[in-house]
Amino acid sequence: MSKKAEYEKELAKLSEIFTDVEESKRKLVEGLCEDAAFLKAENYVLKETLSKTGMVKIHPEHLELQKPIEASKQYLKNVNSYAVIVKTLNGVLNKNMIEDEDELSEFE
Template identity: 70%
Template sequence: MSKKEIFEKELEKLKEIFQDVEISKKKLVEGLIDDAAFLKAENYVLKQSIDKTGMVKVHPTLPEIQKPIEGARQYLKNINSYAAVIKTLNGVLNKGLVEDDDELDEFE
């Protein structure tokens, strides 16, 4: 799959998830949805590269000498950003939900 295809697939998935969310909330998270799809596509490409190179370059004769691969660093940064965006989006999805029978309600 190409990066563009991954982006479009993720964007479509997220928009489908948010299809029943009220319009004002949808408008609020439009940018985050785009960012999540972008990060997913970027990480797809980075991961393909990391699969070939590994995350750390090891000196061939002195294994104690190691050098992190820049793509791996970026991948980890993107994963953290993606997780934060998804957590925020999930919070928006769950914001309007009311839990029916909370066991703690009995103690009030």
């Protein structure tokens, strides 16, 4: 799969998740969804590279000499950023669900 295909797949998934969220909130998180899709696509490419190179370069003769691969540093940064975005998006979804439950509780 290409990076663009991975981006589009993730964006479509997030868009589907936010289908039932009210329009104003959906517009508010639109940029975060795009950022999450971008990070997911970037990490898709980095992960492919890292599966071949590993995350740490180890000296063949002196195993105690190790050097992190730059791609691994970026991968971890992206994972952390992606996690923060997903947590934020989840907070919006949970708040939306709580508000929906409050509206339904009026009819009980």
